[in-house]
Amino acid sequence: MSEQINNNPNPAKVDSRKTEINRGIILFNKLGIWVIVVALVILGVIIAMANGSSFFGASNVQSILEAVALQGMVCSGLIYVVYAGNMNDMSIPLTMAMAGMMTVQSINLGFPIALAIGVLSGVCIGLINGFMIGKLKANPIIWTWGFNLLLSGIIRVVWGGKQLYADSVAADTEYAQNAANSFYAISRTYIGGVISLMAIVMLVMFVISWFIHSKTSFGQKLKLVGTSYEAARFSGINCTRVVTMSYVLCSTAAAVGGIFYAALRKTASYENGTGYDFACLTCVLLGGTLLGGGQGSVVGTLGGVLAYGILNNILSWVGLGTYTKYAVQGVVFLAIVWINTYSERKLGKG
Amino acid sequence: MKRKSLAILLSVVMVVAGCLAGCGSSGNETAPAQTEEESKPADSDGGTESEAEAPAESTGGSNLEESLALFDEAVASVMTTDGHPMLAPGVTFEVPAAEGTAEELEALDDSESAKWHYYEHLDWDESQDAQFPASPADGSKGKHVIMIVHGAHAWTTCFSEAFEQACEAVGMTCDIYDPNWDQSTQDGYIDQAINEQPDAIGVIPVSADHAAQQFKKITDAGIPAFCVNTTVNAEAMNYVMAFTGPNDWYQMRTLADSLGEAMNGEGGVAYITHNVGGSPYYARCYGPLTELAEKYPNIKTLDIQSPGFEAAAVKQVVADWITKFGDDLNAIVLADDSDQAIGTVEAIKAAGRDDILVVAAGISKQGAELVESGDLYMMSYQSCQGDAGLAVRTMAEYFNGVDISRVSYIGTDVISKDNVADFTPCQW
Amino acid sequence: MERKNLKFNGSFLNNNRAYLFLIIVLFAGIFRNNFFTAFNINSVTGNGSLVMWLGLGFTICLIAGHMDLTVQYVSTLAALMCLGLHSRQGLPWLVCILIATCMGVLVGLINGFLVTKLKIHSFIATLGMQFVLRGVMYMYSPEEQSIGRDYSANEALNGSLIPGLPFSLYFLITTLVIVIVMVFMRNTRTGRNIYMVGGNLETAWLAGVKSNQVTTIAFVLSSASCALGGALNGIYSGAANISMGEKGIAPLMIALTATIIGGTDIAGGHGSVLNTYISLVAVAFLRALFKKTEMQVLVIAIILIACICYETIAQYRKSKVLGTRPNLHLEYLKEIGRG
Structure with missing residues (x-):
């Protein structure tokens, strides 16, 4: 490289920047979070042994899987928004709450219809977000944040700040009561008595998400839109549709998560889902998705979700209180994001 | 052109919002607030309101008689959803002497009952009391009160509805403000409430420590202040006309007794607490802790955690406990019988540990269901509507000129599988 | 320097919407008892x-x-x-x-x-x-x-x-x-x-x-x-x-x-x-x-959303015009009173 510009009269201006990409960085980008997952598992095993019990005990694995199931469901959709370069969907908490409210409110129509209405409410929210951000190019953070506040206001005023219980909303007929009971049951069913339905649903959602992301034309278009919006636009991709679609997927996933959340809590209220916006973003970023968009994978996101769960698990093994965890989580988050950003820059983006 | 029309649209939205504010608020709140002005020294804008034809113009005597009749009828007729009288009279407890000064007690170990004396008992120096406004003694009918609750929750909704119902029954009108668990918002609401000049203000303080200042403000403004549900510290009691609420400590101690018995006096107990710093935090964690330490010295305290009220978070904490402590974990004490109980029971079921006893402070719908199914061993009965009823009862008695007890507690009970039917359908 | 255009039009309203907001709120306060104490x-x-x-x-x-x-x-x-x-x-x-x-x-x-x-x-x-x-x-x-x-x-x-x-x-x-x-x-x-x-x-x-x-x-x-x-x-x-x-x-x-x-x-x-x-x-x-927290949230949210929508749509219209015909953009600016 340097020979080419040797004839430059001013030697101080020699471009000494590295043009090769560090192999380690590439490796980190490829394997990404799974390295950390393995490291955390090893750490967990050591700490568990020191405590005299097994990290791989059925109950512990199950508890990790269950603790992350809801987050995983939301993350499987959130990745599209981050991937498309729109940073974060701040309306996730109220999407979850809204889906729970709608499901419980319509439980009288029967369980499948109620579920469909819940998911549909998520799709509607996604469409509105998609229209505002994809079509009108609103600032993604500010819009979704403001929309979150609006949804919160609507839910609070319409339902008067109350909590909804499925079995008291349900009419006094066998049909409605059965619907309410099956609603409660979805978060409490164990397939084969071991793995909870929630964990299965999460994995299924990740598989679907992976399929959409890597096997469909939408996934391919999304890659281009996330990498370079302008380039995608000039190559004839309907960017508006792609971005809208990414929000619809995200809100749908959040709605499914919200329904399970409401079933787990046995109540639907406006405060369901508080904190999920940031927690899920943490998982997605941990999974190696770049904030700028165009980089990342669904498999990595699953790794991010697991890493988050295992980290929490280990922190409580070590005996940290609920609040000290915040500081540790914050520092870990910053460190991961820094590595993420650093590798992004080394790869020539950003 | 479009931009202009948009701007006009924007301002129209604002105007509509503003008008809504004006109409909405003047429509449903001010009229009852002004009906009772004859007992007040000066009404700043009384001229704008033509309240002369209001029914409260009648003399104090007949209003008092009407109020007393209303009161008797209300006590007899108004029932809670689980079939207990809502306006039942309160219960009082003996306050033992403190075993030392506040500083000495503070130095004691957490597991010593004496340390929590001032948390457990409302033990204050009555000679320091502020000058309370005297009772008008002209009847509760037509009085306007403002209730400032702590925050939105299913419990609060139930409480607010019961409070409104009880107020209506004794002929009072009320406004309920909800500061959403935020202390500074509650401060703001207290200013707002004082500004409305109601006949009484009831407060459920968000923070027990800060309550003194809040009640001082109300009492200084010449309005009787009632503390509801959450106990406050000794200093605050000097500014509180009367406290009504559950005796959380006593309830949790009774619960702990039963738990200790069921555990045969040995094993390990872990605690999940209420919001850190509030009075239920101390009562529902250190109440059973000290009781168990005193009566069953072989019972160990394993861990105390504050994961909040999210079922998923609680579930994780409990699952981690089960892995960490294994068979050492025999019982869990919860500060809440809804979300916390659900999370805990889920985790226990997932681990297949049906030997772990779970007790909780109650009573919510979810909790009662869990007791019925046997997943929750026992819980305390803390009537939410009874709480509201006792507060209204005390306020009404104050307006009727009856001598009121400065501290009164609602009735208490322990709920197990055998008697859960008496307490259903649940209040919330 | 150009004379500052102080026309009372949409643009003026928009630039001073904070003051407008304050005036409306204070105006609504007149209908409320004990508000201006x-x-x-x-x-x-x-x-x-x-x-x-x-x-x-x-x-x-x-x-x-x-x-x-x-x-x-x-x-x-x-x-x-x-x-x-x-x-x-x-x-x-x-x-x-x-x-x-x-x-x-x-x-x-x-x-x-x-x-x-x-x-x-x-x-x-x-x-x-x-x-x-x-x-x-x-x-x-x-x-x-x-x-x-x-x-x-x-x-x-x-x-x-x-x-x-x-x-x-x-x-x-x-x-x-x-x-x-x-x-x-x-x-x-x-x-x-x-x-x-x-x-x-x-x-x-x-x-x-x-x-x-x-x-x-x-x-x-x-x-x-x-x-x-x-x-x-x-x-x-x-x-x-x-x-x-x-x-x-x-x-x-x-x-x-x-x-x-x-x-x-x-x-x-x-x-x-x-x-x-x-x-x-x-x-x-x-x-x-508003004494009710619910109403506070809703009203604040509506105002926020209205402002974001306004900004976004204005930006969207501008981006439609901008760059395609420079003179058109100038015309547009003139029309909204900023030219």
């Missing part, structure tokens, strides 16, 4: 002051093109520290406030470092700092909700300087600081550099502005003002609460709303600290109008 005005402005500090910090950062999500936690931590230092260590109030503000400066420096040196997006960097600050708060006051409960200076801040003036000293200090910051932002080189960096980072850098330094200054200003405000609020209300603003309407959300209503450009480079302040005063009065 000295006590009410005093308490409403006093209780709303904390958010004014947060709005100040948030606006400065947004002008520099960054988001500062830590504002709320910095102020809570500062309040805890200020009261804690006074009641535990017995330091005089001024020293406590100073130390708390220094803590704010430190947080601002860390934020600035994360954003300018590590090149982490400000939204994410401050998000991470939020968690760290929360942890620090709980470590500083374990198991105690309000470590500081000190009412010794409470009266001084609650009282008013001039008898008869229905404003507390705290609100007056807030106003004074905001006016000073406004003058700083408008008339000093650093202040104008903040606008420049926010407007176009590359151009600013090419013009010789030390963009990293200026960005860091914006973060430091933001955190320091929030810390100062938080400390004063701690003294004003006499107690600090660890979970302040975590439930209900988050102060951060109100600060954001007011910043947007005040006309600060979401992309940075345009906006005024004073407009944010005016809209925060309006929000404070608005909250006194």
Whole structure:
């Protein structure tokens, strides 16, 4: 490289920047979070042994899987928004709450219809977000944040700040009561008595998400839109549709998560889902998705979700209180994001 | 052109919002607030309101008689959803002497009952009391009160509805403000409430420590202040006309007794607490802790955690406990019988540990269901509507000129599988 | 220089929407009993002051093109520290406030470092700092909700300087600081550099502005003002609460709303600290109008959404016109009265 510009009269201006990409960085980008997952598992095993019990005990694995199931469901959709370069969907908490409210409110129509209405409410929210951000190019953070506040206001005023219980909303007929009971049951069913339905649903959602992301034309278009919006636009991709679609997927996933959340809590209220916006973003970023968009994978996101769960698990093994965890989580988050950003820059983006 | 029309649209939205504010608020709140002005020294804008034809113009005597009749009828007729009288009279407890000064007690170990004396008992120096406004003694009918609750929750909704119902029954009108668990918002609401000049203000303080200042403000403004549900510290009691609420400590101690018995006096107990710093935090964690330490010295305290009220978070904490402590974990004490109980029971079921006893402070719908199914061993009965009823009862008695007890507690009970039917359908 | 066009049209209304908002709220107050009493005005402005500090910090950062999500936690931590230092260590109030503000400066420096040196997006960097600050708060006051409960200076801040003036000293200090910051932002080189960096980072850098330094200054200003405000609020209300603003309407959300209503450009480079302040005063009065929290949330949300929609659609229309026919854009500008 340097020979080419040797004839430059001013030697101080020699471009000494590295043009090769560090192999380690590439490796980190490829394997990404799974390295950390393995490291955390090893750490967990050591700490568990020191405590005299097994990290791989059925109950512990199950508890990790269950603790992350809801987050995983939301993350499987959130990745599209981050991937498309729109940073974060701040309306996730109220999407979850809204889906729970709608499901419980319509439980009288029967369980499948109620579920469909819940998911549909998520799709509607996604469409509105998609229209505002994809079509009108609103600032993604500010819009979704403001929309979150609006949804919160609507839910609070319409339902008067109350909590909804499925079995008291349900009419006094066998049909409605059965619907309410099956609603409660979805978060409490164990397939084969071991793995909870929630964990299965999460994995299924990740598989679907992976399929959409890597096997469909939408996934391919999304890659281009996330990498370079302008380039995608000039190559004839309907960017508006792609971005809208990414929000619809995200809100749908959040709605499914919200329904399970409401079933787990046995109540639907406006405060369901508080904190999920940031927690899920943490998982997605941990999974190696770049904030700028165009980089990342669904498999990595699953790794991010697991890493988050295992980290929490280990922190409580070590005996940290609920609040000290915040500081540790914050520092870990910053460190991961820094590595993420650093590798992004080394790869020539950003 | 479009931009202009948009701007006009924007301002129209604002105007509509503003008008809504004006109409909405003047429509449903001010009229009852002004009906009772004859007992007040000066009404700043009384001229704008033509309240002369209001029914409260009648003399104090007949209003008092009407109020007393209303009161008797209300006590007899108004029932809670689980079939207990809502306006039942309160219960009082003996306050033992403190075993030392506040500083000495503070130095004691957490597991010593004496340390929590001032948390457990409302033990204050009555000679320091502020000058309370005297009772008008002209009847509760037509009085306007403002209730400032702590925050939105299913419990609060139930409480607010019961409070409104009880107020209506004794002929009072009320406004309920909800500061959403935020202390500074509650401060703001207290200013707002004082500004409305109601006949009484009831407060459920968000923070027990800060309550003194809040009640001082109300009492200084010449309005009787009632503390509801959450106990406050000794200093605050000097500014509180009367406290009504559950005796959380006593309830949790009774619960702990039963738990200790069921555990045969040995094993390990872990605690999940209420919001850190509030009075239920101390009562529902250190109440059973000290009781168990005193009566069953072989019972160990394993861990105390504050994961909040999210079922998923609680579930994780409990699952981690089960892995960490294994068979050492025999019982869990919860500060809440809804979300916390659900999370805990889920985790226990997932681990297949049906030997772990779970007790909780109650009573919510979810909790009662869990007791019925046997997943929750026992819980305390803390009537939410009874709480509201006792507060209204005390306020009404104050307006009727009856001598009121400065501290009164609602009735208490322990709920197990055998008697859960008496307490259903649940209040919330 | 061209004559400033003071036509009463849509553009004028839009540029001064904060004032419009305030006027409407105050107008609605006429229909409300006991609204314009000295006590009410005093308490409403006093209780709303904390958010004014947060709005100040948030606006400065947004002008520099960054988001500062830590504002709320910095102020809570500062309040805890200020009261804690006074009641535990017995330091005089001024020293406590100073130390708390220094803590704010430190947080601002860390934020600035994360954003300018590590090149982490400000939204994410401050998000991470939020968690760290929360942890620090709980470590500083374990198991105690309000470590500081000190009412010794409470009266001084609650009282008013001039008898008869229905404003507390705290609100007056807030106003004074905001006016000073406004003058700083408008008339000093650093202040104008903040606008420049926010407007176009590359151009600013090419013009010789030390963009990293200026960005860091914006973060430091933001955190320091929030810390100062938080400390004063701690003294004003006499107690600090660890979970302040975590439930209900988050102060951060109100600060954001007011910043947007005040006309600060979401992309940075345009906006005024004073407009944010005016809209925060309006929000404070608005909250006194509605006693129900639900209605407060809904109304604030509707106004926020209306403003965002307006900005977005205006931007969208502009982008439709811009670049395709330059003259058309000029015509467009002329039509809206900015030509």
